Amino acid sequence: MNFIGQHILSVDQFDRASIEEVFRVADNMIPYALRQRVTRVLEGAILGNMFFEPSTRTRVSFGCAWNLLGGEVRETTGIKASALAKGESFYDTARVLSGYSDLIVMRHEKMGSVAEFAAASRVPVINGGDGANEHPSQALLDLYTISRELTDQGKAIDGMRIALVGDLRFGRAVHSLCKLLGIYRNISFSLISPEALRLPSSYIESLRSAGHTVVESSDMASGLQQADIVYVTRTQEERFESADEAQRYKGLLRLNQAVYTQYCEPNTVIMHPLPRDTRAEANELDNDLNDNPNLAIFRQTDNGVLIRMALFALILNVADQIDATSRPVNWYTAKRF
Numbered sequence: 001m002n003f004i005g006q007h008i009l010s011v012d013q014f015d016r017a018s019i020e021e022v023f024r025v026a027d028n029m030i031p032y033a034l035r036q037r038v039t040r041v042l043e044g045a046i047l048g049n050m051f052f053e054p055s056t057r058t059r060v061s062f063g064c065a066w067n068l069l070g071g072e073v074r075e076t077t078g079i080k081a082s083a084l085a086k087g088e089s090f091y092d093t094a095r096v097l098s099g100y101s102d103l104i105v106m107r108h109e110k111m112g113s114v115a116e117f118a119a120a121s122r123v124p125v126i127n128g129g130d131g132a133n134e135h136p137s138q139a140l141l142d143l144y145t146i147s148r149e150l151t152d153q154g155k156a157i158d159g160m161r162i163a164l165v166g167d168l169r170f171g172r173a174v175h176s177l178c179k180l181l182g183i184y185r186n187i188s189f190s191l192i193s194p195e196a197l198r199l200p201s202s203y204i205e206s207l208r209s210a211g212h213t214v215v216e217s218s219d220m221a222s223g224l225q226q227a228d229i230v231y232v233t234r235t236q237e238e239r240f241e242s243a244d245e246a247q248r249y250k251g252l253l254r255l256n257q258a259v260y261t262q263y264c265e266p267n268t269v270i271m272h273p274l275p276r277d278t279r280a281e282a283n284e285l286d287n288d289l290n291d292n293p294n295l296a297i298f299r300q301t302d303n304g305v306l307i308r309m310a311l312f313a314l315i316l317n318v319a320d321q322i323d324a325t326s327r328p329v330n331w332y333t334a335k336r337f
């Protein structure tokens with residue numbers, strides 16, 4: 001895949017070689033994310049960070065990733081604060097904003113909205129999440145995390161066992177991750193969800209036809225056994241017809257230390273795209289796992305910066321200029337990792 005000037009709208013654009021290229025550039029970003037070195041390779045460049053749906057880590061980490069490369073960020077948050085609320089089309093918004101930015105990241109609740117926006121944009125656009133459809137940068141950072149965690153245990157993505165838990169119907173992070181994992185070989189998928197929130201059949205069919213094993217269940221007891229990775233998700237309440245309907249599914253599937261001890265392997269890696277819903281009725285990933293060394297959720301969020309820096313560097317064709325323009329930092333830096 002030639003990244004230069006490209007939109008990143010779906011993980012369908014990636015093959016194994018291009019994933020490895022993103023990961024190689026992401027590895028190279030570690031000294032910058034750790035604040036050991038500074039680079040100004042995007043000095044003068046502007047990111048349009050357009051989030052028309054709630055976001056904390058995706059929006060802020062895209063912004064930080066751009067800043068860490070030396071660029072400036074302009075952002076808008078929420079529909080109400082933008083002219084979309086006055087009836088402006090994606091076409092007009094994209095024409096306008098692409099005149100102000102070198103690259104745009106966009107999130108919107110409508111499936112396909114980011115592709116529609118990108119078609120009218122004069123600069124590259126990255127999909128920061130379009131409704132229940134896709135979330136490519138999240139899937140890349142999840143896969144990067146899986147790869148690093150498994151490598152630490154002497155394992156590989158090919159042949160691994162992953163349990164995906166929760167709202168697999170509306171969870172776009174899961175949708176994109178399943179497509180990316182489908183590129184690898186001989187993975188065993190255990191899909192654990194309430195009956196009504198199963199992974200859409202098109203994803204399951206693609207995985208099976210690529211030679212992977214897929215087993216569906218609605219309880220943790222059988223589904224979690226022997227998993228290398230357990231990936232828990234939140235009930236996507238904003239995608240349901242009503243709050244009452246979403247409420248029915250909250251709290252049905254919960255991972256806590258007791259469940260982990262009973263059904264997981266001693267080193268099963270625990271992941272979640274976050275935010276975890278910590279309200280009592282939901283609590284799908286309990287705080288009592290916070291000191292479990294296999295809890296990788298904050299390694300995921302840290303890795304998100306590396307992956308987003310890598311995407312920017314590849315799209316804007318500066319990946320091989322980073323080190324040449326860098327210097328050590330000159331301020332006190334806390335140890336983060």
Ligand code: NCD
Pocket residue numbers: 057058129135138171172173233234236273274275
């Ligand atoms: C996810 C999303 O927005 O799809 N969050 C994120 O970007 N890390 C998952 C979620 O909201 O549950």
